Amino acid sequence: EAGVAQSPRYKIIEKRQSVAFWCNPISGHATLYWYQQILGQGPKLLIQFQNNGVVDDSQLPKDRFSAERLKGVDSTLKIQPAKLEDSAVYLCASSPTDNEQFFGPGTRLTVL
Amino acid sequence: QKEVEQDPGPLSVPEGAIVSLNCTYSNSAFQYFMWYRQYSRKGPELLMYTYSSGNKEDGRFTAQVDKSSKYISLFIRDSQPSDSATYLCAMNSGGYQKVTFGTGTKLQVIP
Numbered sequence: 001e002a003g004v005a006q007s008p009r010y011k012i013i014e015k016r017q018s019v020a021f022w023c024n025p026i027s028g029h030a031t032l033y034w035y036q037q038i039l040g041q042g043p044k045l046l047i048q049f050q051n052n053g054v055v056d057d058s059q060l061p062k063d064r065f066s067a068e069r070l071k072g073v074d075s076t077l078k079i080q081p082a083k084l085e086d087s088a089v090y091l092c093a094s095s096p097t098d099n100e101q102f103f104g105p106g107t108r109l110t111v112l
Numbered sequence: 113q114k115e116v117e118q119d120p121g122p123l124s125v126p127e128g129a130i131v132s133l134n135c136t137y138s139n140s141a142f143q144y145f146m147w148y149r150q151y152s153r154k155g156p157e158l159l160m161y162t163y164s165s166g167n168k169e170d171g172r173f174t175a176q177v178d179k180s181s182k183y184i185s186l187f188i189r190d191s192q193p194s195d196s197a198t199y200l201c202a203m204n205s206g207g208y209q210k211v212t213f214g215t216g217t218k219l220q221v222i223p
Contacts, residue, residue: 042213099144103155
């Protein structure tokens with residue numbers, strides 16, 4: 001079974017630039033999550049999709065972050081404009097059930 | 113006060129030791145408890161998943177939940193250098209509720 005795919009793996013941008021991350025979940029997984037993991041911290045949920053509907057986006061900074069899940073499969077997360085404090089690893093996860101989450105390798109973002 | 117507290121470590125033990133990793137939490141609604149292992153520059157990987165109080169064993173790993181004390185533990189027996197990683201506890205109240213993670217404990221097993 002193929003795992004969760006994410007791209008790019010690494011991205012370096014300057015503050016105020018925009019950036020987009022892509023996630024392809026495990027086939028058949030209805031739930032998709034985007035997390036932000038700052039160095040030395042646990043993952044923090046940004047947004048949770050059930051199929052192509054949003055279940056929870058309470059911690060998504062909506063003035064600069066946006067996410068969509070196309071046709072209930074792939075998803076993109078965008079940051080525009082980026083700030084220095086957005087430097088983190090962005091993890092995508094998918095789940096066939098309500099708790100068993102499978103994580104991708106993450107995208108490491110550095111904002112200069 | 114954070115909802116989930118976890119000692120960040122680092123924790124350094126000799127190969128073969130028994131390791132105890134712990135988390136405390138404040139939200140009494142939490143019923144599902146998970147432990148993830150995260151190797152450097154990788155995504156977290158689910159190790160153990162338990163519901164409510166009690167113990168669950170899987171090979172060298174044992175997860176323990178004490179809801180009355182709001183305390184969960186992960187024990188690793190006969191620790192191996194390959195167990196060197198960051199261990200994250202995670203929990204939620206069930207259904208499709210948000211999962212809250214601890215900050216992770218970095219473990220190093222020395223050969």
